[in-house]
Amino acid sequence: MYLASDNNPTGIIDKHFRVKCPHCATVSGLSAISIPRFELLRRYQPKTIGIAYQCDACRQTIFLRFPVTYDFGNARVFIDENFTEIERPKEEYEFNYLPEIVSDDFKEALTCYSHSCFNAFAAMCRRTIQSASAELGAEGTSKVVHQIEDLKAMSEIDDDTFQILKTIVIAGHDGAHPHLPTLSPERAEVLLELMKDVLYQLFVRKKKIQEANEKRKAVIQQKKDSQ
Numbered sequence: 106m107y108l109a110s111d112n113n114p115t116g117i118i119d120k121h122f123r124v125k126c127p128h129c130a131t132v133s134g135l136s137a138i139s140i141p142r143f144e145l146l147r148r149y150q151p152k153t154i155g156i157a158y159q160c161d162a163c164r165q166t167i168f169l170r171f172p173v174t175y176d177f178g179n180a181r182v183f184i185d186e187n188f189t190e191i192e193r194p195k196e197e198y199e200f201n202y203l204p205e206i207v208s209d210d211f212k213e214a215l216t217c218y219s220h221s222c223f224n225a226f227a228a229m230c231r232r233t234i235q236s237a238s239a240e241l242g243a244e245g246t247s248k249v250v251h252q253i254e255d256l257k258a259m260s261e262i263d264d265d266t267f268q269i270l271k272t273i274v275i276a277g278h279d280g281a282h283p284h285l286p287t288l289s290p291e292r293a294e295v296l297l298e299l300m301k302d303v304l305y306q307l308f309v310r311k312k313k314i315q316e317a318n319e320k321r322k323a324v325i326q327q328k329k330d331s332q
């Protein structure tokens with residue numbers, strides 16, 4: 106889409122994007138409500154621009170950022186439709202089933218993800234895995250690696266993506282590694298699902314089974330007491 110020197114918004118208004126709304130969490134259509142003006146773009150020539158949209162479901166405002174290129178010969182600005190969401194829905198997790206240190210790290214990872222800071226998200230995933238390994242004791246790291254390999258066998262993650270994710274979360278143990286592979290939004294999404302699954306298998310599942318056992322014991326005890 107493009108913005109011409111007459112600031113006619115039709116091309117932008119007619120383009121309907123859909124995203125998962127950060128306010129109401131529905132996958133909803135967006136309507137453009139605030140568009141930059143051509144003369145200001147010509148003056149400052151930013152590399153990216155922001156357009157404000159309204160969520161068609163809840164009417165809250167959603168901001169998208171677009172790369173732009175300038176064609177002053179034809180008096181227009183091309184807007185690349187490959188947008189970035191400035192704010193994403195907050196990801197939820199069953200944090201109360203995680204050890205506190207793992208929970209704190211993973212919460213921070215999800216905050217980075219919700220703000221589209223994917224490399225920060227990757228670094229926090231790595232830290233979460235390190236905390237998880239430490240919590241699991243001597244066998245921690247091999248348990249984590251085993252769990253990740255298991256998930257690879259069951260899922261449809263392609264080899265390239267898997268290698269990158271594996272490098273991010275388990276290669277080396279030197280904190281925030283300066284040479285981690287950079288992460289695209291698509292791969293960040295795969296990493297998010299992988300992290301949720303790994304933490305589920307390592308902590309959540311076991312605790313839920315324990316909880317169920319305790320409940321069952323309590324019910325049996327109650328029955329005995331009432332006899």
Ligand SMILES: [Zn+2]
Nearest residue numbers: 126129160163
């Ligand atoms: Zn909404």
